Amino acid sequence: MFTLAEENYLKAIFHLEHDSAGEVSTNAIAESMDTRPSSVTDMIQKLAEKKLLTYKRYKGVKLTKEGIKVAANVIRKHRLWEVFLVEKLNFHWDEVHEIAEQLEHIQSEELITRLDKFLGSPDFDPHGDPIPDKHGVLKRTEKRLLSEIEKNQQGVCVGVKESSAEFLQYLDKKKISIGTKISVLGKEFFDGSMIIQVGADQFFISKMVAENLFVQTL
Amino acid sequence: MFTLAEENYLKAIFHLEHDSAGEVSTNAIAESMDTRPSSVTDMIQKLAEKKLLTYKRYKGVKLTKEGIKVAANVIRKHRLWEVFLVEKLNFHWDEVHEIAEQLEHIQSEELITRLDKFLGSPDFDPHGDPIPDKHGVLKRTEKRLLSEIEKNQQGVCVGVKESSAEFLQYLDKKKISIGTKISVLGKEFFDGSMIIQVGADQFFISKMVAENLFVQTL
DNA sequence: TTTTATATTTAGGCAAGACTAAAAAAATAT
DNA sequence: ATATTTTTTTAGTCTTGCCTAAATATAAAA
Structure with missing residues (x-):
């Protein structure tokens, strides 16, 4: 096509x-x-x-409408394959992007229909990005950037804006993944950095990190 | 590469x-x-x-040695993906070839290592063709063409030589698939046709069919 | 407004991988 | 052994998708 x-x-x-x-x-x-x-x-x-x-x-x-449809379909395939790689083949979330870049171009409607079913029709990929449905429609969520969260509030990590391997590996080191609860203990206004709590650990994160993590407030 | x-x-x-x-x-x-x-x-x-x-x-x-290695690896990928499509996504064996033709070109050693493990390191694809190992080595089998089997002998279907959708659909109609027991009841010498028994059914098959079915004698 | 800088497009080319038509080598027939 | 047919190669083109260099439009600055 x-x-x-x-x-x-x-x-x-x-x-x-x-x-x-x-x-x-x-x-x-x-x-x-x-x-x-x-x-x-x-x-x-x-x-x-x-x-x-x-x-x-x-x-x-x-x-155009048609262009959006085609693009959304490629993205749908990319994200479904990422779910497959992580959920079924036990890849780590920082390893799947390049492979999915190739798999997203495989042409077969039927394949994607069946893959989707096999995976349980997931709504989000391993980085928390929404998977468009067959018609290109995205499920909307309440996600906000961690950098927009105020002191003493808390949220659950639901996705990342950047998904470079480097950033994902940083998050791993800090034990942050999809579903992790994050509490904002302090916020510096002059540079946007934060002190946050993850599990029992408290640590500093830069503005850059806070601006690339999506959370859903509790 | x-x-x-x-x-x-x-x-x-x-x-x-x-x-x-x-x-x-x-x-x-x-x-x-x-x-x-x-x-x-x-x-x-x-x-x-x-x-x-x-x-x-x-x-x-x-x-050359190198050329064989590269070719065998593509074939390994093709056949592993065919197993995936049939075993995991419930495709029928006559539907998987075109999709596997695309999937075989995905470049990632790690992907194939994990896919192989996920599938239980199969030795044969859904058409009974052997899957080369990482080094390009094929498992040898005792398979013979059904056309070489004598009257009153029997065998188990272990693969097909031709794997066009048309032929596979013919086999389905006759309820023949990998693992099916086939008994040769009669054989015409002048045209190579046979009368065979599959389950409770007895029927005629042409030489062309007999020359494209691999069996293992019992 | 005129000048300068930046963004965008055009023109012309290159490599991969296909094609057609024609030439050359090999195989077959006389 | 020569003629004919078949197979294979060469030469020259085409399309896709990229590139560089140069031209042109737009935006920003003086």
Whole structure:
């Protein structure tokens, strides 16, 4: 149906649209895909012809209904495979991204239907990201960034914003994973750092960490 | 490591080497891959430079140790994924080939190690074909073609030579699958057809069928 | 507003992997 | 042994998806 490159562009644009509202710029796509702006221009012209996004020269792009559907489906496959890798093959959550990047391009409706069922139709992937349903609809949640939580409040970790292996390994070292209860004991206003409690341990985390952890307040 | 196209050529050549001894011809490769001889020449020259096969102009090719290893690994992945699809996702044995053709190219040693363990380190795929181990070694079996079995002997179906969906669906209709006991009641010499018994049913099968079913005699 | 900087697009090329058409080698037939 | 057929290779093209360099549009600064 679509080439690997096309699917990757649609996925990247989908993510960029969710991070920041409005049109997505050529440069932003190039940066997120580690490619050159000129290559991006080539591809978005091709995708515009296929009606997967709307494009006006110098004005950035926006996915069409169809483009959103295709992108969401790739993301659905990516996240379902991540669940498979973690739940069934016992991979750790910091090891699954690259493999899922490959598996997400396997073409078979039936495969995904059955995989979803085999996994018990999960709503979230191992990093707490929601899995779109067949129609591309995401389950919305009440999640907030840990950095938005006030002193003396507490929350349960429900996901990560960044999911680089480095960050996930840091979280492991601190014994933080999906479902972990976190209490905010103190907050420095000048640099956004925090003192938090996880289990019996109390420790310092930087603003960068607090801004990449999603929690649900209790 | 290797491109999708390279892996597919190596796999095709590996199979051709096993079907008929000696060098594999350009035309044979082209036919088995549904491509043009000139394309094959291009690719085998490239693979020869990479030392995956030996090639002399007009003389055909032969895989090197390294080429065999790479091909066997692709086949190992293909067959393991087929087991997964049938055993875990409840696909039928005639539905899994195309999907496994895609999955076989996923690059991750660790993935295959874990998948193999998850599946209980199977020795055979759903069609009865042996799964190479990590080193490319196939478990040898005593299987013979049903067509070689004499009247009044019996055997257990252990695999199929052809695994087209059409043939597998024919076998289903006749209630023949891996593990099914088959008794040869009669054999026509002039056309190679047979009368066989499967469970309580007795019926006629053509030479073509008998030549594509592997059995182990009892 | 004019200049400067930044973002984007165009033009032209490259590599992979396919193709067709034509040339050359090998195999087969006379 | 020569002629014919078949197989294989070479030469030249095409498409996809990327690149660099140069041109152009937009945005920011003076």
